[in-house]
Amino acid sequence: MMVIPEYIKKLVPYKSGKPIDELAREKGLTRIVKLASNENPLGPSPMALEAIKAGVNDLHRYTDPGCFQLLQKLSTAYKLPADQIFPASGSDAIIQYIVAAFSEAGDELLSSAGTFIGWGVNVAKLGRKMVNVPLMNYNYDLDGILNKITEKTRIIYIANPNNPTGMLIGKTEFDSFLNKVPENVLVVYDEAYHLYASQNANYPDGLSYLNRENVLVLRTFSKSYGLAGLRVGVAFGNAELIQMLTKTRLPFEPNQLAQLAVLAAMDDIGFLQKTLEVHNASMKMLCSKFDELGMLYTHSASNFTMLLFANEEIANQFHSMCLDNGLILRGLASFGIPNGVRINSGTIEETVFALEVISRVHKSITEKQLIQ
Amino acid sequence: MMVIPEYIKKLVPYKSGKPIDELAREKGLTRIVKLASNENPLGPSPMALEAIKAGVNDLHRYTDPGCFQLLQKLSTAYKLPADQIFPASGSDAIIQYIVAAFSEAGDELLSSAGTFIGWGVNVAKLGRKMVNVPLMNYNYDLDGILNKITEKTRIIYIANPNNPTGMLIGKTEFDSFLNKVPENVLVVYDEAYHLYASQNANYPDGLSYLNRENVLVLRTFSKSYGLAGLRVGVAFGNAELIQMLTKTRLPFEPNQLAQLAVLAAMDDIGFLQKTLEVHNASMKMLCSKFDELGMLYTHSASNFTMLLFANEEIANQFHSMCLDNGLILRGLASFGIPNGVRINSGTIEETVFALEVISRVHKSITEKQLIQ
Numbered sequence: 067m068m069v070i071p072e073y074i075k076k077l078v079p080y081k082s083g084k085p086i087d088e089l090a091r092e093k094g095l096t097r098i099v100k101l102a103s104n105e106n107p108l109g110p111s112p113m114a115l116e117a118i119k120a121g122v123n124d125l126h127r128y129t130d131p132g133c134f135q136l137l138q139k140l141s142t143a144y145k146l147p148a149d150q151i152f153p154a155s156g157s158d159a160i161i162q163y164i165v166a167a168f169s170e171a172g173d174e175l176l177s178s179a180g181t182f183i184g185w186g187v188n189v190a191k192l193g194r195k196m197v198n199v200p201l202m203n204y205n206y207d208l209d210g211i212l213n214k215i216t217e218k219t220r221i222i223y224i225a226n227p228n229n230p231t232g233m234l235i236g237k238t239e240f241d242s243f244l245n246k247v248p249e250n251v252l253v254v255y256d257e258a259y260h261l262y263a264s265q266n267a268n269y270p271d272g273l274s275y276l277n278r279e280n281v282l283v284l285r286t287f288s289k290s291y292g293l294a295g296l297r298v299g300v301a302f303g304n305a306e307l308i309q310m311l312t313k314t315r316l317p318f319e320p321n322q323l324a325q326l327a328v329l330a331a332m333d334d335i336g337f338l339q340k341t342l343e344v345h346n347a348s349m350k351m352l353c354s355k356f357d358e359l360g361m362l363y364t365h366s367a368s369n370f371t372m373l374l375f376a377n378e379e380i381a382n383q384f385h386s387m388c389l390d391n392g393l394i395l396r397g398l399a400s401f402g403i404p405n406g407v408r409i410n411s412g413t414i415e416e417t418v419f420a421l422e423v424i425s426r427v428h429k430s431i432t433e434k435q436l437i438q
Numbered sequence: 439m440m441v442i443p444e445y446i447k448k449l450v451p452y453k454s455g456k457p458i459d460e461l462a463r464e465k466g467l468t469r470i471v472k473l474a475s476n477e478n479p480l481g482p483s484p485m486a487l488e489a490i491k492a493g494v495n496d497l498h499r500y501t502d503p504g505c506f507q508l509l510q511k512l513s514t515a516y517k518l519p520a521d522q523i524f525p526a527s528g529s530d531a532i533i534q535y536i537v538a539a540f541s542e543a544g545d546e547l548l549s550s551a552g553t554f555i556g557w558g559v560n561v562a563k564l565g566r567k568m569v570n571v572p573l574m575n576y577n578y579d580l581d582g583i584l585n586k587i588t589e590k591t592r593i594i595y596i597a598n599p600n601n602p603t604g605m606l607i608g609k610t611e612f613d614s615f616l617n618k619v620p621e622n623v624l625v626v627y628d629e630a631y632h633l634y635a636s637q638n639a640n641y642p643d644g645l646s647y648l649n650r651e652n653v654l655v656l657r658t659f660s661k662s663y664g665l666a667g668l669r670v671g672v673a674f675g676n677a678e679l680i681q682m683l684t685k686t687r688l689p690f691e692p693n694q695l696a697q698l699a700v701l702a703a704m705d706d707i708g709f710l711q712k713t714l715e716v717h718n719a720s721m722k723m724l725c726s727k728f729d730e731l732g733m734l735y736t737h738s739a740s741n742f743t744m745l746l747f748a749n750e751e752i753a754n755q756f757h758s759m760c761l762d763n764g765l766i767l768r769g770l771a772s773f774g775i776p777n778g779v780r781i782n783s784g785t786i787e788e789t790v791f792a793l794e795v796i797s798r799v800h801k802s803i804t805e806k807q808l809i810q
Contacts, residue, residue: 077685085502110497125482126664130457158688170443171543191686292498295694313449314563316530322667
């Protein structure tokens with residue numbers, strides 16, 4: 067018999083928002099709207115698609131492991147030297163390399179319960195010790211996290227806005243937190259929802275902290291540029307940290323089409339503007355209907371919000387009745403918030419459909435509770 | 439100052455075959471032929487390209503983490519249950535997950551010097567102890583490897599044919615080796631060049647060993663299907679091993695276009711036949727010219743062969759003079775064979791060009807040696 071480490075046996079397979087295909091197979095539905103995975107409802111940047119179609123003939127070649135052209139482009143766009151930039155196959159991959167490069171067996175990695183599950187999965191699969199502080203008012207308890215720092219703590223992970231609650235940490239609070247973190251502890255600051263959050267004047271922009279030697283900032287092209295299926299994210303940090311990450315990365319990532327897509331998408335400024343317009347309109351519709359129905363939800367700075375129910379049973383019932391009606395939302399038991407259900411903004415058409423379904427399901431559940 | 443593990447600091451960045459773009463930038467050359475990375479000279483499967491173009495509009499969606507359609511297709515094609523199949527972002531990624539899932543800090547991982555560097559890189563970056571047995575006649579010394587097994591040995595890696603030497607381990611020899619490996623040691627059997635090697639009747643087909651609980655077989659779509667730039671490889675093994683790998687994989691891999699490309703490419707049988715025809719013709723041209731010139735090379739069962747020079751200096755000179763003339767080959771110092779240079783088969787046109795350059799460079803080096 068093979069010897070398999072105990073922490074590997076205990077890993078729980080990742081469960082994402084249900085793919086549209088899967089629901090269609092299971093229920094035979096024709097009209098399905100998915101607002102479960104914080105995807106960009108406009109689809110991918112059209113300029114990215116043209117670049118992909120133009121580049122397919124070279125797919126038999128391995129990608130340049132130095133990502134020369136991509137780094138040049140990112141360097142110009144973000145006004146940073148190329149040696150402070152690390153592109154890889156999405157934030158999940160980047161987190162995996164961060165855990166591998168900056169911690170060893172026995173080290174403690176610190177974060178919050180109720181945050182991005184990609185963090186926890188990658189900590190667990192390398193057998194590191196995960197220390198999680200409970201959420202406070204659905205946001206990070208930064209003082210609680212500071213109190214848990216020990217001499218074994220190597221990395222702290224903060225997603226701002228937090229996923230799945232959408233709550234924002236403000237600039238003053240985050241500055242004060244960073245000032246109290248010891249210099250030998252790495253802070254991973256995940257700005258996956260930067261496009262949406264930076265509409266808020268109080269949002270602490272990660273790139274303003276790169277003078278600190280212990281900060282890595284994460285961004286992604288999955289959401290704002292509509293390229294989730296291609297897998298590409300970027301980390302920014304001081305050159306020594308980035309050098310270590312580059313040495314642990316797989317040799318040929320991001321894949322060739324992902325690199326071409328990002329090169330083109332970064333020029334597509336109009337697409338980002340349209341993305342924000344549609345998001346803002348949809349989120350306004352969602353929140354005003356939730357208010358009207360008297361549903362509880364978090365005041366999110368991101369492209370999603372979290373609905374809160376009295377208990378896990380009602381949350382599951384709501385989630386499952388939405389599925390029956392062709393609306394895919396995200397149940398949050400695996401995030402540690404079993405009474406929460408996450409919904410992201412959509413096109414106006416998708417939002418109208420979603421709110422019709424939600425109103426019906428909400429009414430049905432409320433009536434059933436009154437009868438009981 | 440951040441605490442960075444010593445084994446991370448020591449990692450050497452991966453150096454691939456020089457990309458065509460890079461050589462063009464450096465030397466201002468217009469005609470460049472790359473036979474350095476064992477790529478398919480025919481380009482990607484045309485059926486795969488059509489599938490990619492048809493699938494780009496959904497790139498804003500995350501890929502199905504269960505790889506439902508891809509697994510169905512692979513299951514039918516390889517006549518194996520889906521739970522014995524593990525697709526991921528290329529063999530490099532698969533090796534990374536194997537090391538993470540089936541070994542811990544302090545364990546010994548066993549292989550050969552002068553084999554695929556993707557193995558060594560992934561062992562080193564997770565801080566495992568690498569034990570390498572020297573090559574014997576440019577092939578694995580299987581008895582030497584068996585002799586190095588200790589109670590700390592967890593995994594043995596064998597690439598057949600070996601990369602970069604191209605040497606084949608025959609069926610009888612491999613069977614006898616597997617019979618002597620303890621049941622609690624995992625054998626990773628890398629068949630990246632299966633298409634080419636299986637023309638040899640004596641080639642031990644990996645899928646015939648899946649009744650063993652300690653064997654994982656690796657295949658790739660990078661070479662035979664011309665999809666290196668998209669990143670997709672597959673591991674086969676017993677269901678328990680595959681389950682552990684699935685739990686350690688990143689949630690959304692292979693990327694969406696890679697999955698669509700493979701779904702289509704697997705129906706493109708004509709492409710594989712043409713690939714073999716061109717390869718066989720090119721390899722015949724290469725070997726007969728090398729014989730004519732009196733150059734030493736390995737008798738490879740793969741889509742590449744290794745040229746051998748008197749010493750590292752001459753190998754470097756040869757490699758660098760080929761570059762100056764627009765021919766990219768692969769120097770093998772990083773593989774631990776500093777007097778070797780690897781060349782893969784190309785189209786007939788590429789092969790003619792390559793042999794012209796090689797003849798000229800060989801003549802020039804030989805004359806210089808005579809004068810000295």
